[in-house]
Amino acid sequence: MRARVDAMKSSRPPRTRTADPTPPPNFWRRGNYLPYIAFGSCGLLLFAVGFGLLRLVWTLGSGDPAAWNAIFESYGHPLYLAFHAFALVALTWFTFRFFRLFPKTQPPKLGPLPRPPDSVFLLGLGGAFFVATTLASLVLGGALP
């Protein structure tokens, strides 16, 4: 039988209450917090690109070539181009920051083997990124069937 999460909680408020933990004002501008917050903010880009892709696939399913072509014509607008260029740079940075963090999330032993050095993870993930990006670009670009 497992204990409840709040099993050790006091039945009444303690005599001295501490305030909820809150970060100091403008903490995100200091030290390494800025890239940390920028990394978290990339979640908004994942939402935007994910729903953008959903819109494209939904339009494909509707069977209307005119609507499909209209989306790509709208992508030619300078605002769309600027946003997509920003999203490309930001998500590439996000990906490589994730790759650098990934080895730190791994346990000391992977099955019977000790955890390999971080550089092995970085090489593997970087290689996967290169292969996936090249393959997807060639397929989408029409160079591969």
Added chain:
Amino acid sequence: MLKLEPIVWPLFGLGMLVGGLLYPAFLLVATLAQPLGVLSADALSFERAHALASHPIGRVVLAAAIAFPLWAGAHHVRHLSIDLGGIARDAWFGALCYAVALAGSVLAVMAVVRL
């Protein structure tokens, strides 16, 4: 929210990986190179795109490429809200983030089924 963590965490990790591996190529080719006229007109024509997307592998890749990154996005946005605004509103804001990801995932499956 704590009870959701074991479900959300693998979706979040997969979303970072799938989004990180596929989105740069998608953004580069479909949203930049195509509108700028770098590619041939046929590369992302409706007929070719439909043929690629409706292939069984294309359907799986597209469903994964839409759904998983939405969960990663939801988790990041939820934690960004905690970092910047405190934990007080996490109960409803976190639920909202995951509800958006869930709705998007359902729509993604529907989108690839109706291709």
